[in-house]
Amino acid sequence: MAPKKILMIVGDFVEDYEAMVPFQALTMVGHTVDTVSPDKKAKETVATAIHEEENNEQTYSEKRGHAFTLTATFSSIKSKDYDALILPGGRAPEHLRLNKKVIELIQEFNKDNKPIAAICHGLQLLLTADxxxxxxxxxYKAVGPDLKLGGANYVEKNADEAIVDGNLVSSPAWPGHPxxxxxxxxLLGTQILL
Incomplete structure (x- = not known):
């Protein structure tokens, strides 16, 4: 199996684990992961946030995470150069979905039926891209009503679960990474031999 080239779109206050873990895991198995953010260049960073449900509170808390370094320049990327797409969550998707180029890029990946992994609030980007x-x-359960209104068949799952439908794999939160x-x-055709 040849290594794949994967694009990850992030923005400020992307969920820390939802960017870091897939980037490191997919790189570890030999794939190239380009991380980009609108109006930013390679070697610049985005701020991350760590979301945690704790103390039986009604929603997650947010703490400042790491600086996540971008590996490519957003303005120079083209979907045809990539085999797959990753859309992490956090607060980044709520502002990324306002960027026309981001939405058009996502639509191109979907139109070409390339594998797409979306987690947590990352599905807001797919929703905006129709x-x-x-x-x-x-x-993430708070996004569920929006997904339903957008015509998705939303299924509430535990945080450590995922669903596959065609070229899309989705999960509620970072505990679902495995x-x-x-x-x-x-979906990428990658085999891990134990």
Whole structure:
């Protein structure tokens, strides 16, 4: 199996684990992962946030995470140069979805039926790009009503689960990385031999 070239779109206050873990895991198995953010260049950084549900509170708390270094310049990327797409969550998707180029790029990946992994609030980007109509998916529970209104078949799952529908694999939150990444690797045709 030849290594794949994967694009990850991030922005300030992307969820720390949802960017770091897939980047490191996919790189570890031999794939190239380009990380980009609109209006930023390679070697610049985005701020990350760590989201945690704690103390039986009604929603997650947010703490400042690491600086996540970008590996490519957003303005120079083209979907045709990549085999797959990753859309992490956090607060970044709420402002990334306002960027026309981001939405057009996502639409190109979907139109070409390339594997897409989306987690947590990352599904907001697919929703804005109108790529979820008729698709079965999961995401962070607070995004569920929006996904339903956008025509997705939203299924509430535990945080450590994932759903695959065609070229899309989705999960509610970073505890789902083992299943999300395992299914994404299958979509990429990557075999891990034990």
């Amino acid at each position: 790529c979820l109509r008729g698709k079965t998916c999961t995401g 299943q999300l990444l395992s299914e994404f690797l299958k």
